[in-house]
Amino acid sequence: MLNTFQQAPHAMLPQATTDEASRQEFSKSLKQFIQKGLLPGLGPIYKTRAVDRYKQETGKAPTPDRHGIRKAMVRDVYFQHYAAVNRISQELLWDSVIDSIERQEGDLATTAKEYSARNKGQLLIPDNFEVPKYVAALDIHCMPGGYPGEEKPEEINGGVLYDRGVYLYSMGYTGPNNDDMGRSVCNYIKRRLNGFTPKRILDMGCTVGHSTLPYKELFPDAEVWGVDVAAQQVRYAHARAGAFGLDVNFAQMNAEKTSFPDGHFDLVVSHILLHETSGKAMPRIFEECFRVLAPGGVMIHADLPPFDLMDPFTQFILDNETYYNNEPFWGAMREVDQVGLARKVGFAPDSVRFDTAPMAVMEFAAQAAGYSQEAAEGVADRDFVAGEFAPGGGWEVLIAQKPA
Known part of the structure; x- marks a missing residue:
């Protein structure tokens, strides 16, 4: 039986030795220990001693928001220990994968050419593409080289590293094929959007296309595109789709300004893209979504919830990504009025809303345990849980429709 919380092998993943696999599993288990063993202690620490110490030192109580809680x-010392171990675990997970990639670099490049040729979808890598500074200037998630990879955009190493590394980062909650976000949104579309059947689909910020492929599975006759600013990611994504036997198009493009014609797509989606963009970029991305959508087309951005949907202490926990995991826009993105922004660029006001897409991997696990379909959906669609990845809380989706 398929183990829901172990990554399923495929042709484009490196084969780990026993030692490499043990290190990778340790890095995943360490993150689980931090989530389950250390993180729950932060609340009591704040209430029982951090507030009192702050009052003694400043003569006043901390402000009741995430900034005051952080101060x-x-x-x-407990929080310092938590933050330090969390950062170490993040660096360790990438390091645990690099050895496998470097040892098989030549074979992976050859395999990528083979499976990219099997993918009949287009692969567009333009000359002299300029990666936005908000992506290129730092190693997001502490990933060596960041999304663009180090030095050589013609390689696929950055994509290989992301495919395995992000699975470890999510502690298995992205599912065996690392595609839980896309699969969860597809399930949401199938169940909630009343027979909506898009013929052309665009996935913005697709990285390795792990969330892109479920759309081709659900809508096999659709023209599906994944775009990303990182050449290594989309090159790997094209080969990865070929390894899964799917014909999907990939291109190096900036979601702020793609080269697609007006009204080309029926559905535009993204999966944890928005918190990787700057405050100036996000409005342009929404404008671009509106431009490339056909009348009646739908925009869905899947991410974690905005701050106004959670209590201040949960905000503080999430905002640790901003401070300690090279995620400078993580906190700021959650303060943006995304509903107002979508309405401002032209989406039908009464169509713009936040909703929750139950996690497909949790539904799968519940069904395997004997739950009915309805009960399994309830297991997956439970309340948001504090934590950097917040497994089990469902994916928050921003939905908007272009007027017909």
């Missing part, structure tokens, strides 16, 4: 917590 009270940063000097506490």
